[in-house]
Amino acid sequence: MAIAFAGGVHPPESKDSTQGLASQDVKAPETLVVPLQQHLGAPANPVVKQGDKVSMGTLVGEPAGYISAAVHSPVSGEVLGVEMRPLPVGRRGLCVVIKNDGQERWAEGCNAESDPANLDAKAIRERVRAAGVVGMGGATFPTDVKLAPPENKAIEILIVNGAECEPYLTADHRLMLEDALAIVLGADLARRAAGARELIFAVEENKPDAFEVIRQASAGLKDAGTQILPTRYPQGAEKQLIKVLTGREVPSGGLPMDVAVLVQNVATCAAVYYAVKFNRPLIERIVTVTGPCAAAPGNFRVRVGTPYADLLKVVGFSKPPRRIVMGGPMMGIAQSSLDIPVTKGTSGLVLMDDIPADEWLPCIRCGKCVRACPVSIAPNELGVLLEFGQIDQASTLDLLDCIECGCCTYVCPSRRPIVNWVKAGKAELAARRARQGKAAK
Amino acid sequence: MTQESPQIDASRLSVGVSPHIREGEDVSRIMWTVLLTLVPIGVGALFLFGWYAGVIIIACVVSCVFFEALWQKLAKKPVTVTDGSAIITGLLLAYVLPPNVPVFVAVVSSAFSIIIAKQIFGGLGYNVWNPALSGRAFAQIAYPAIITPSAWPIVQGSGFQRLFQDIRHIAPVGAGPEGYDAISLATPLNVDALKTFAPDAGGNAHLMYPSLKPLFIGNIPGCIGETSALLIILGGLYLIYRGYINWKVPAVYLGTLFVFAFFLPTWKIAGARTFGGLPDYPAALDAPGRLFFPLYQILAGGVMLGAFFMATDMVTTPVTSRGQVIFALGCGVITGAIRLLGHGFPEGCCYSILLMNTATPLVDRYTRPVKYGAVKK
Numbered sequence: 001m002a003i004a005f006a007g008g009v010h011p012p013e014s015k016d017s018t019q020g021l022a023s024q025d026v027k028a029p030e031t032l033v034v035p036l037q038q039h040l041g042a043p044a045n046p047v048v049k050q051g052d053k054v055s056m057g058t059l060v061g062e063p064a065g066y067i068s069a070a071v072h073s074p075v076s077g078e079v080l081g082v083e084m085r086p087l088p089v090g091r092r093g094l095c096v097v098i099k100n101d102g103q104e105r106w107a108e109g110c111n112a113e114s115d116p117a118n119l120d121a122k123a124i125r126e127r128v129r130a131a132g133v134v135g136m137g138g139a140t141f142p143t144d145v146k147l148a149p150p151e152n153k154a155i156e157i158l159i160v161n162g163a164e165c166e167p168y169l170t171a172d173h174r175l176m177l178e179d180a181l182a183i184v185l186g187a188d189l190a191r192r193a194a195g196a197r198e199l200i201f202a203v204e205e206n207k208p209d210a211f212e213v214i215r216q217a218s219a220g221l222k223d224a225g226t227q228i229l230p231t232r233y234p235q236g237a238e239k240q241l242i243k244v245l246t247g248r249e250v251p252s253g254g255l256p257m258d259v260a261v262l263v264q265n266v267a268t269c270a271a272v273y274y275a276v277k278f279n280r281p282l283i284e285r286i287v288t289v290t291g292p293c294a295a296a297p298g299n300f301r302v303r304v305g306t307p308y309a310d311l312l313k314v315v316g317f318s319k320p321p322r323r324i325v326m327g328g329p330m331m332g333i334a335q336s337s338l339d340i341p342v343t344k345g346t347s348g349l350v351l352m353d354d355i356p357a358d359e360w361l362p363c364i365r366c367g368k369c370v371r372a373c374p375v376s377i378a379p380n381e382l383g384v385l386l387e388f389g390q391i392d393q394a395s396t397l398d399l400l401d402c403i404e405c406g407c408c409t410y411v412c413p414s415r416r417p418i419v420n421w422v423k424a425g426k427a428e429l430a431a432r433r434a435r436q437g438k439a440a441k
Numbered sequence: 442m443t444q445e446s447p448q449i450d451a452s453r454l455s456v457g458v459s460p461h462i463r464e465g466e467d468v469s470r471i472m473w474t475v476l477l478t479l480v481p482i483g484v485g486a487l488f489l490f491g492w493y494a495g496v497i498i499i500a501c502v503v504s505c506v507f508f509e510a511l512w513q514k515l516a517k518k519p520v521t522v523t524d525g526s527a528i529i530t531g532l533l534l535a536y537v538l539p540p541n542v543p544v545f546v547a548v549v550s551s552a553f554s555i556i557i558a559k560q561i562f563g564g565l566g567y568n569v570w571n572p573a574l575s576g577r578a579f580a581q582i583a584y585p586a587i588i589t590p591s592a593w594p595i596v597q598g599s600g601f602q603r604l605f606q607d608i609r610h611i612a613p614v615g616a617g618p619e620g621y622d623a624i625s626l627a628t629p630l631n632v633d634a635l636k637t638f639a640p641d642a643g644g645n646a647h648l649m650y651p652s653l654k655p656l657f658i659g660n661i662p663g664c665i666g667e668t669s670a671l672l673i674i675l676g677g678l679y680l681i682y683r684g685y686i687n688w689k690v691p692a693v694y695l696g697t698l699f700v701f702a703f704f705l706p707t708w709k710i711a712g713a714r715t716f717g718g719l720p721d722y723p724a725a726l727d728a729p730g731r732l733f734f735p736l737y738q739i740l741a742g743g744v745m746l747g748a749f750f751m752a753t754d755m756v757t758t759p760v761t762s763r764g765q766v767i768f769a770l771g772c773g774v775i776t777g778a779i780r781l782l783g784h785g786f787p788e789g790c791c792y793s794i795l796l797m798n799t800a801t802p803l804v805d806r807y808t809r810p811v812k813y814g815a816v817k818k
Contacts, residue, residue, distance in 0.1 A: 367761060
């Protein structure tokens with residue numbers, strides 16, 4: 001039986017309005033904005049220019065280095081330009097703007113079925129890399145890199161993460177119900193690529209139907225099990241999931257591979273399946289659009305590069321949202337424009353009405369954050385130090401162990417934006433180290 | 442189902458940081474709930490000690506709020522008296538002052554509580570010592586004659602009060618002074634006052650303690666809000682139910698003192714000697730007496746109020762449950778040591794909590810949870 005991770009919170013799940021609705025296809029819009037950076041690592045280098053004809057799956061950006069990912073055209077049409085456009089992460093970045101010709105024509109060699117039975121690990125990883133697959137749970141780390149652990153780090157267990165612990169989001173839930181076989185077969189391919197022996201499919205207990213579907217779909221697989229997890233945020237966070245399923249703790253500052261475990265999101269596994277079996281690049285994903293201001297909330301199969309405005313036309317507003325969050329409400333990012341496009345990491349758009357006030361009070365040391373912290377650090381002390389700019393002291397106090405899940409800030413009766421301070425503190429620390437590195441050279 | 446194009450002005454979208462939802466608990470709700478649980482104790486004090494107790498309560502609350510606002514105005518800081526914390530300090534300070542204290546003592550002690558103990562350190566959240574207890578300790582040092590227990594009024598008079606008046610004979614202690622026919626308890630914890638004798642039919646004097654019933658209900662001499670264990674426990678249970686205080690704190694604090702008091706007479710009987718010697722105890726205690734003495738210790742004096750409302754103060758006590766248990770244990774031991782091993786003070790609750798407040802950062806440091814991943818690579 002799964003053991004519990006420390007801390008955590010249980011916010012209202014708010015999934016009822018979308019979890020029962022089948023995902024709908026959203027017609028690709030007339031103009032798409034495809035960011036060259038939809039992943040962690042270096043932005044892809046553009047390989048197209050204004051006026052180039054592209055098809056679905058045409059490479060438009062090639063990986064710039066090992067930790068980077070390929071980017072493909074989600075539609076057939078013509079490149080209008082390669083321009084700086086606003087990105088979901090709150091800054092601008094280079095994007096390939098494509099005019100859709102509506103032909104829905106695949107590029108040559110794409111969307112062609114082949115039998116992956118004889119592929120070795122390296123060949124699977126090459127196809128994953130060529131298809132530009134990245135972690136679709138939100139972290140967007142290039143999947144092929146994750147599937148290629150260094151030689152001294154053998155992987156034993158691949159965990160397939162179907163926890164979807166963020167409130168509001170149901171995209172993974174729908175995918176598990178609607179495309180379980182792709183998840184299961186993709187997970188099996190990923191296991192082969194990583195050289196792992198065991199597969200664990202993990203689903204939170206608020207999705208019993210998805211659990212059952214995955215259990216049946218994976219029944220024929222060797223060394224594969226299905227685990228039900230308590231509904232508790234952040235159950236789906238990599239380190240918490242590993243602890244709960246294997247009892248192992250990723251060492252501070254380490255990676256899951258240090259305990260011979262790898263975690264892949266369910267949607268990533270499905271993307272691996274389509275990449276390897278059908279040579280289909282990652283150009284589409286399921287996005288939950290929901291929230292108190294959504295007129296017709298639901299799950300939508302959306303082309304990467306679709307501006308929010310086009311997607312929101314389909315959903316409509318019941319009232320004007322005061323905030324639009326990309327991702328879930330616990331860790332998602334507030335969006336400043338409707339011109340920002342859906343990317344490979346866009347699990348949802350939450351149209352919020354009530355938003356937290358910006359004012360905060362001093363810490364009254366109630367200890368709620370300490371009890372809620374899933375990595376068992378002292379958010380109260382970090383918060384006080386960072387509020388007054390004591391970054392050095394904060395860094396000796398586990399600043400870098402914070403997973404930024406937001407539990408401390410969620411429960412804080414003084415409404416202290418602890419996570420925000422932590423993010424700023426980490427950024428400042430990184431900048432300082434970069435400066436020191438330069439000075440040393 | 443295509444609908445009309447969304448008519449929103451994207452430039453007005455709020456772009457605050459995650460998380461975008463909050464649990465809904467806030468500081469003023471915590472403060473006002475604590476206040477609510479303190480009100481019955483104050484109302485009870487009016488019944489037990491009369492209208493003048495109300496004057497002291499009002500004097501403390503009004504002065505605490507006044508001094509907080511005054512300080513914040515002078516320091517050009519936002520005035521935050523509506524958060525309720527100064528009102529709580531005022532109420533708690535009044536509750537640990539004697540019911541016959543002059544108003545000026547209440548006012549000066551309030552000023553000490555708010556300005557010296559709280560605002561000097563940075564205000565709400567940054568104070569090291571419990572402000573109300575700091576004010577009480579100040580009063581005890583600055584006005585010892587007024588705060589001395591023997592100066593406190595004796596509970597007597599109204600029919601309501603007589604309803605609960607009850608005296609318990611504990612142990613015969615030999616012949617007492619002639620002519621005693623009444624009890625003059627100063628405070629249950631003033632050891633000298635406990636040496637009160639009453640003759641029985643055979644002419645033997647008896648050491649007198651109040652029985653547990655008035656101790657529980659509060660019809661005994663003492664500070665304004667400390668005497669009614671009943672009302673304190675009711676308020677405390679509600680705070681535990683709401684999750685604002687850790688039940689382990691009063692349990693461990695009172696439990697430690699209980700154990701301390703339970704075993705101490707045994708040492709005394711066995712001829713054990715501690716520093717400074719021991720005050721007199723009802724030595725030859727029979728079985729019910731053995732339970733009576735520790736129960737008497739946790740019901741009398743300020744320890745009940747301290748255990749539920751002071752040792753649980755969020756700001757000045759450790760943040761983890763483990764740390765809070767250590768804190769409570771320390772309070773119990775220090776209270777026991779001051780009360781039962783010492784000669785100077787009859788009451789140890791106030792100083793035990795202030796001393797443990799001092800130790801709180803240290804306790805916090807050594808009870809920090811083991812972080813995830815604190816293992817060898």
